Structure formats: C-alpha cells, structure tokens
Amino acid sequence: xxxxxxxxxxxxxxxxxxxxxxxxxxxxxxxxxxxxxxxxxxxxxxxxxxxxxxxxxxxxxxxxxxxxxxxxxxxxxxxxxxxxxxxxxxxxxxxxxxxxxxxxxxxxxxxxxxxxxxxxxxxxxxxxxxxxxxxxxxxxxxxxxxxxxxxxxxxxxxxxxxxxxxxxxxxxxxxxxxxxxxxxxxxxxxxxxxxxxxxxxxxxxxxxxxxxxxxxxxxxxxxxxxxxxxxxxxxxxxxxxxxxxxxxxxxxxxxxxxxxxxxxxxxxxxx
Ligand SMILES: [Fe+2]
Ligand SMILES: [Fe+2]
Numbered sequence: 001x002x003x004x005x006x007x008x009x010x011x012x013x014x015x016x017x018x019x020x021x022x023x024x025x026x027x028x029x030x031x032x033x034x035x036x037x038x039x040x041x042x043x044x045x046x047x048x049x050x051x052x053x054x055x056x057x058x059x060x061x062x063x064x065x066x067x068x069x070x071x072x073x074x075x076x077x078x079x080x081x082x083x084x085x086x087x088x089x090x091x092x093x094x095x096x097x098x099x100x101x102x103x104x105x106x107x108x109x110x111x112x113x114x115x116x117x118x119x120x121x122x123x124x125x126x127x128x129x130x131x132x133x134x135x136x137x138x139x140x141x142x143x144x145x146x147x148x149x150x151x152x153x154x155x156x157x158x159x160x161x162x163x164x165x166x167x168x169x170x171x172x173x174x175x176x177x178x179x180x181x182x183x184x185x186x187x188x189x190x191x192x193x194x195x196x197x198x199x200x201x202x203x204x205x206x207x208x209x210x211x212x213x214x215x216x217x218x219x220x221x222x223x224x225x226x227x228x229x230x231x232x233x234x235x236x237x238x239x240x241x242x243x244x245x246x247x248x249x250x251x252x253x254x255x256x257x258x259x260x261x262x263x264x265x266x267x268x269x270x271x
Contacts, residue, residue: 001109001147001247004031004258005175006240007182007199008066010040010210011231014203015051021202021238021260022059029242029271033103033111034059037151037177037199039066044211044231046071049078052085061103062086064115066153066178067123088117088153089135090126100135102145111147112139118154118163118178128152128159129166136170141250147172148250154178157185157197164195172245172252175199180209182239182257182264192251200239205263207232237262242269 004025009018018036026034036055041047046068052075055063065087070076079085079097089099100114114135116128132150139145148171154160155178164174169191175198176183182200189195201210208216211229218226238260244253256269 001032001105001111001245002030003111003147003149003173003243003245004029004034004240005149005151005173005199006034006036006202006238007177008040008180008201008203008210009036009038009055010180010201010203011044011233013231013233013236014201014210015041015054017236017238017261018202019054019058022055025258026059029269032105032109033061033147033149035062035064035113035149035151036060037064037066037153039064039068039153040201040203040210042072044229047075048072049074052078052082056084062101062113064113064151064153064177066115066117086113086115088115088125090116090128090131092126099131109146110144111149112145114148114150116150116152118152118156118159120154120156120159122155128154129163132163132167136167141170141172142248146250147245149173149175152176157183160197164189164193168193169251172250173243173255175241182259186241186255186257188252188255192249194243194252194255196241196255196257199241200237200259202238202240203236204232204234205237206234235262237264239264
C-alpha cells in the first residue's frame with residue numbers, strides 16, 4: 001500500500017497548498033491512502049467543518065488532529081458524524097469523536113489510522129503507549145489489516161522515538177506531528193516499521209512554526225501577552241512523508257520525505 005501523510009496544515013496558505021498538492025501527489029505517487037493533519041487549519045487554531053470538507057474533497061482519506069482539536073467548537077458536532085476525522089486516542093473517556101478509524105480502500109484492503117498525543121511538555125492525558133497498545137490488540141498487521149498508521153502528535157523527539165521502537169514491527173508507520181519542523185531521521189526501523197519523528201507542516205516557513213514572526217518573537221522578548229498570533233501567509237511548503245508497505249506483511253518497504261514549494265529545499269520520492 002502506498003501511503004501519503006501531510007503534516008500540520010497551518011492557516012489559509014497551508015490549507016490551499018495541501019489541497020492543491022493532494023491530487024497531484026495522489027496521482028504522481030499512485031497513493032492508496034492519504035492522511036492530513038489539520039489541527040492548525042483555521043488561522044492556526046483548530047479546524048472548521050468546511051475546511052475539513054475541502055481537504056476531503058481534495059483527496060484526503062483521513063484527517064487527524066492534536067492539541068488544537070477543539071479550538072473551533074463547530075468541529076465537535078461535525079466529528080461525531082465524520083468517522084474519517086479523528087482526534088487523539090488518549091483524550092479522556094467520553095470525548096467526542098474517535099482516536100482511530102478503519103478505512104476500507106476501493107480495492108477492498110483495509111487500513112487502520114490512529115491519532116495519539118504525547119505527554120512530554122504537553123497536556124496531561126492518558127498514557128499514549130498503553131492506549132495505543134490497547135487499541136492495536138484487536139488488529140493484526142498483515143492479517144486483519146493491510147496497514148496501520150499512527151500520527152503521534154508530540155513535542156519531544158525522545159517520546160516519539162521511544163514510542164516508535166515500542167511498536168516496531170506492529171505498525172506500518174509512526175509519523176510525528178506538532179513541532180512543524182520536518183526531521184531528517186526518516187527510516188525503516190529494525191522490526192520493519194517506518195518512522196519519522198516529525199513530518200513538518202504545510203505552511204509558510206518564513207514564520208515561527210507557521211505564525212507571523214514579529215508578534216511570535218515579541219512573546220519571547222517581552223513576558224507580556226502580545227497581540228493574537230496570526231498565520232504567516234507567504235507561499236507554503238507542503239511537508240510530509242510517503243511510504244510503501246509490503247503487500248504481505250504490511251511492514252515498510254521504504255519511507256521518503258516530501259517537501260514541495262515555499263522556502264524549504266525540495267524533496268520528492270521517486271514514483
Ligand atoms: Fe500543529
Ligand atoms: Fe499541535
């Protein structure tokens with residue numbers, strides 16, 4: 001299975017770039033399953049239902065979220081009726097929506113997608129390791145499902161690496177989100193799981209993690225509440241990762257970064 005994952009979509013410039021890139025990448029890389037993290041799609045904070053619809057229409061099969069999941073409150077009723085929009089699995093019991101979704105592809109193969117949040121330097125949630133292990137207990141990679149992808153929304157690369165090694169051999173891909181900076185550590189781990197500690201963002205890199213650099217910088221210079229942060233609106237770089245699974249085992253054959261447009265050096269997998 002050929003899987004595309006795009007990192008945190010930030011603001012209008014990120015949304016539009018991700019929506020424009022999705023059909024192009026789907027076609028050029030023969031993508032079977034496309035996943036987009038959209039926790040920052042709405043002006044940097046949250047996701048509105050019409051923005052989710054636009055990403056689905058552009059070719060996203062699954063949309064994931066993170067700590068900004070509920071910044072746009074309209075998403076709460078929408079997520080309840082939209083199984084392919086998922087929020088972190090380890091939010092408290094009773095939270096609207098689900099933390100995973102089983103997707104059936106047009107050819108009949110199925111893929112499980114999970115969204116989990118780390119705890120280091122983040123909100124105190126349920127244990128991401130234990131909740132993931134419990135969620136995976138019902139599935140067997142290469143048996144009941146052809147692919148398993150985890151969007152690990154976390155700050156600390158140590159937690160991301162520990163998580164990926166913990167599930168090495170049990171899932172197809174662990175890809176980090178949330179830092180908005182693409183890491184250069186993409187690899188197939190010894191047990192066969194593809195890993196990249198952060199996919200990077202779909203947003204303008206002439207910024208502070210996608211937000212306008214002057215007000216964001218002032219927050220560090222002056223310990224005063226500054227003006228509300230707004231997304232930088234220059235040309236976005238579309239950042240993400242492409243991976244291909246083995247048809248029998250569901251484990252990774254390869255993982256390659258994607259960076260398109262904007263300020264970052266480009267990276268494009270060979271089809
Ligand atoms: Fe983010
Ligand atoms: Fe985040």
